[in-house]
Amino acid sequence: MFVRIVKMSFHQKHIPTFLSIFEEKKEFIRGSKGCQLLELYQDKNNPDIFFTYSYWNEEQDLENYRNSALFKDVWAKTKVFFNDKPAAWSVDKKVSLQ
Numbered sequence: 198m199f200v201r202i203v204k205m206s207f208h209q210k211h212i213p214t215f216l217s218i219f220e221e222k223k224e225f226i227r228g229s230k231g232c233q234l235l236e237l238y239q240d241k242n243n244p245d246i247f248f249t250y251s252y253w254n255e256e257q258d259l260e261n262y263r264n265s266a267l268f269k270d271v272w273a274k275t276k277v278f279f280n281d282k283p284a285a286w287s288v289d290k291k292v293s294l295q
Contacts, residue, residue: 198233201259203249204284211278212245222271226251229265231258245280256287 207215219237227235231254240246253259262268276283 198252198254198290199256199259200288200290201249201251201253202286202288204246205249205275205279206243206246206281206283207278208280209245215247215275215278218271218274222267225267226262226271229258229262229267231255232262252290259287 205215223235223237226232232251233254234250234252236250238248238250240248251259253262
């Protein structure tokens with residue numbers, strides 16, 4: 198399993214629309230083959246910045262999602278609202294304490 202972290206920064210006036218899109222699509226994204234968890238975070242100091250964390254069984258699962266009609270639809274609707282270039286990382290979880 199690995200974690201995909203995506204940082205997105207939005208024009209403030211478009212945040213409600215982004216949140217609406219996320220709300221509408223989150224169950225479908227989470228239901229993608231190999232997706233074990235999907236979370237959305239908003240930065241406390243800069244509310245224009247959001248992060249998604251998703252846990253995937255295998256890299257191929259993420260690639261399959263990224264090549265899906267669902268991803269293409271969500272990304273096309275979302276990217277027009279960015280006020281900065283998004284950034285993404287794929288990381289291996291080393292430690293988790295709960």
